[in-house]
Amino acid sequence: MSHNRQYTDDFTSVNVDSDDNVSAQSPQSSSDPKIQKLKQHVNEVSNIMQQNIDKILERGQRLDHLEDRSEMLSNRADEFRVGARRVSRKMWWQNTRVNIFIAIVVTVIILIIVLSITSSTTGK
Structure with missing residues (x-):
């Protein structure tokens, strides 16, 4: 059920129905x-x-x-x-x-060389 209410002022008239639909109508043509x-x-x-x-x-x-x-x-x-x-x-x-492995190998080689030199000098 829709009730229309119309509000007007100096410039436009506005129609509001109960479904809150608003339409503006201008006194001037569109x-x-x-x-x-x-x-x-x-x-x-x-x-x-x-x-x-x-x-x-x-x-x-x-x-x-x-x-x-x-x-x-x-x-x-x-x-x-x-x-x-x-x-x-x-x-x-x-x-x-x-x-560490390289250091051990070098140490062993040096020991072998030193021992072989010392054993050969002591054996003469």
Whole structure:
């Protein structure tokens, strides 16, 4: 059931029905060029604002996607840092073992040379 109420002022009359539908009626005809120009301008501004809202929503989605990617990159960087530290320690120990082995071999060779020289001088 719809009851219409009408409000008027000096410039326009507005019809309001019980469903809160509002329609404005101008005393001037809708074919007035100024009104048409104004309506066209309002439509243009409305379209521009709608495009701006769409762009903002797209930008928000891109920012969310970028945030997810940066968080994933940060996690992978942490994993890389841990793995690099582990490999670095492993390589340090391996290098240390090789150096110790070389030192032992050189020491043994020097001992063999020294012993062979001392045994040959004492045996003469």
